[in-house]
Amino acid sequence: MKSAAAAFIMLALFAGQACLQESAEAAPTVYNKAYIQHDETWSGEIRLIGQNVVKRGCTLTILPGTIIKFPWIDEDKNNIGDGELTIEGRIIAKGTKDKPIVFTSAQPKPKMKDWTFVQIAMSRNSIVEYCKFEYAFTGLQVHYSTGTIKDNLFKNNFEGMRFSTTDVLIEHNDFIDNDFGIRCEALGSRTTIRNNLFRGNGQTFFPVRNTWNTVKIYDNNILDSREYAVNFGLSQKQDIDFTNNWWGTADASAIEALIYDKSKDDTLGKADFIPFLKEPVKDCGIE
């Protein structure tokens, strides 16, 4: 009896393992220029070809450990992969520290701009946590939406994030080695950017135009920008508050050298960075 029970348990374990193995090796689910018109939950490996849209009223839930890959196609021949995911409804992408959700290129040798972006547009209360965005034109774009962007890694993208008029909390993310860390055209946006780690980005903050002082940017560690830590675009005439951030130095003139604003082109607004933090923020980046 005892040995029969043990055999049964062994068999059950073996079957379970076989199932897991089968699931791990399962063929990826492919969406090809899809319009998703009902609630969906994604897990395993997903492949997104071309422009894919989650329509208004629908919620896309992505489970921890899901890998979303964008195969290379470039129909408009602009050297930017066409793969994209646009959320017009709501996205709940909550990975975990051990099982992040990954948005990446499907190329064997991936590079920046292999795919276009994940875009959240006209969405309410979207959540993006513990996700990794890499090799995109823009990892994540948020327009006219509310939500939380927390504990994510944006690495090796042309732009880590871009947002326009939004009310989102961007906190505890790592922005590493992107050409542009965060780009914004944030007319009236109430976005808050705090406790993030920025390292090795070409231009860390790129307010292109019309970004108002309603955007709050504080308690971030902004390090090793390859060109500028802040680069005001041609039409950024408004001043922006960048006070209380750590810039990797406590020397005001060294910080000023990292900023392209009114001090270098008097048609532009001013990046107010004084007072600045005299030492790194301790709880910055992914928690």
Added chain:
Amino acid sequence: MRRNFTLFILTAIFSAVMSMPAFACVGKTLIIGAVNRPDMNTMSQMLSILINERTGTTVISKSFNSFPALMDAMKNGKIDIMLDYSGRCYIDVLGNKPESSAQKVFAAVKEVYQREKNQIWLPPFGFSEKGVITGNCGATPAVAAPVLRRSTLEKFPALPRVLEKLAGKINNATITRLSNESRHGNVKEITRKFLKENRLI
């Protein structure tokens, strides 16, 4: 009711903004064309960096073997901006005789291109063809300048403001130096350094 109204307003704003030129830059690309020679390659890279860093627009530089091929690409919408010389166009394209006044040549070329080709000449960079190579323009001083298709201007209305920052900034000595440096070095790094030194980026 109130929520529906707010949603309607937001949808209207979003639709309007998405159709605006700046949003047209999302993932879109501007293509600059230039004939494959050191001065034009240098300027093409310089424009590419300047436009990208001041407006965020992605820019591709394309090289052509001849001016006719370049003009063909411009005419057929394969490129958005080209770099050309007013004197060359005055004589080779418009069939005029050499003219000693650079201003007169530029004004004439600009007027005909705008009227007949829907192409807009922006203010010259500040160097002449004679300062770089020996052309077939006779006594006509031939200034280099960016030329835009009218449709490009409609898609990217901020372009003239960006490109005019280079107007008159690059004289013969400067373009000769930059072109020579570019022959032996990384043209992107050399032009970026120039733009940075001049506080243009």
